[in-house]
Amino acid sequence: MKIDISNTSEKPIYQQLFEQISAQILMGEIDQGYNLPPIRQAAKELRVSIITIKKAWEELERNGLIYTITGKGCFVSELSSDDKLQKRNDMIRKQMRKDVSYYKSFGLTMDEIIKLLKEIDESFSPGR
Numbered sequence: 001m002k003i004d005i006s007n008t009s010e011k012p013i014y015q016q017l018f019e020q021i022s023a024q025i026l027m028g029e030i031d032q033g034y035n036l037p038p039i040r041q042a043a044k045e046l047r048v049s050i051i052t053i054k055k056a057w058e059e060l061e062r063n064g065l066i067y068t069i070t071g072k073g074c075f076v077s078e079l080s081s082d083d084k085l086q087k088r089n090d091m092i093r094k095q096m097r098k099d100v101s102y103y104k105s106f107g108l109t110m111d112e113i114i115k116l117l118k119e120i121d122e123s124f125s126p127g128r
Contacts, residue, residue: 005017021056022060100113
């Protein structure tokens, strides 16, 4: 499990943790049944508060990505490829709704949003 926390990000740290861990789970980088570190240990290693880790773990559980066994810890849920794809798409749709709403608040049309997205995508192409 690889975590990069940015203290300068506008996103709360628990949200950064949730997004990074959920992406790793859904991309198959963290195996089913993997035992996440205990909250106190994760907080110490990442140098964040216990409350921050607890919020991230709760969000992961609320989204069905992990489950808790009292006294044993939190484990990555067993998800089929279809379940992972569905959860990924649901999370992306949720974020895109927020993003599109934000862009439209600036008066952008959907065509303008798509044009800007294509420009950004092209900037990721090799050789740029």
